[in-house]
Amino acid sequence: MTDTRSDVLVIGGGLIGACVAFGLLRKNLKVTIVDQGDNAHRAARGNFGLVWVQSKGSTFRSYAALTRRSAEIWPQLAEDLREVSGIDVGFQQAGGLTFCHTEAEFAQRRDLMRHQFDADLPYPDAYRMLERDEVARMVPVIGPGVVGASYCKLDGCVNSLRLLRALHGACLRLGGRYLPGIDVTAVQPSPAGFTLPTASGSLSADRVVLAAGLGNARLAPSVGLETPVKPMRGQILVTARSAPLLSLPTHVIRQMDEGTIIIGDSQEDVGFDEGTELGVLGNIAARALASIPVLAKLRAVRAWGALRVMSPDGFPLYQQSARHHGAFAFSVHSGVTLAPIHAFQLAGAVALGALPESLAPFNEERLAFQAA
């Protein structure tokens, strides 16, 4: 491999890197994606596949706004991907539910939703609080302990494996270069841009986007940024395929388009361990059965653990280097929900060479402020 110069070098072929690359390629830029191999920690292959709005950003208005905007333009991304890659990512947006199991939980949820959608950043018709009878009409299989639910019309879901495949397919079809099996430890800034030495030659570009998930923590200092992201494990339990039972997703139980039901709601601080634990999976199953008792009839066929990419406050980090112009680092744990923002808005900003003022709330300065 000789030095083939690109406009943009994207480090990381997960959902963020592939979305940004897709957006850049659609602007006719020359893009190279450098990716690890199949054994990489890859949130893009382990996630739950939700486009989720209702609980996001109650303490961070810009994040609530970004999430809502992303959910609103998701249909466009699904359509664009279908057009370019030929793959249907299984996007559905009929709304989502959060079940409440006690009256106190219901009241608390109602207050949160009122705060979010009526007071803080008004979007009055986005949500409804549903009494048990109404929930049962939408999802007849709910258990006797469900007293009600919050419903948000912006929530939805995709098949996340097909989403990643569609993004990669679209990038290749648009002429992107994809180089897997490369472990990047540092990017070298140079007067002419950025260089990346690899075992089979050197890559260079005018701009570089770090989208390496947890790897951003290690890579960011090489372009003058600090990206203090850490892993947070989630475990997911998968059932055998079933006839359609759940027409709407919750944030912890959903049915995939081909029939399997996936269940997961663990948040575990266990470093880089991607394993599963029977005790945690047992708790996940028990909580799911309290919501949907008929799940007991389905066999669990597999389980996995995956690592979320968590910033110190859990919110997205969209950074650009002040010292090395043209270097960006993007780290989020909502790679599915925010995919359209990454493909359209972030890619547009990288193409222009600078992040817009509207994304300033997502740079690292808020972390310094919080620490002070």
Add this chain to the structure above:
Amino acid sequence: MKNDSRFRQLEAEERDTVEFEFDGQRVRAPRGISVAAALLRAGYAQCRSAPVSGAPRGPYCLMGVCFECVVEIEGLGTRQACLIEASDGLRVRSSLSG
């Protein structure tokens, strides 16, 4: 046909056989093979329907991975026929709705 199984029984000397029931029909098979292999051998290419699309499905990987061969065995649903040895008197039913 597109969905025909590519698995074929190798020429083998006649062995001890077992007999089990599939949807009320008697199926005879050499002792030691799986329920899924026995079904394919007896000409049953379909043992279930896809729960969402209703498309016909049958044994595919024969090694416990694809879950295409799930059937009901002795009253227990969602059993992988390729992981269970055919034995005398076993009652097997196709799973037609997951």
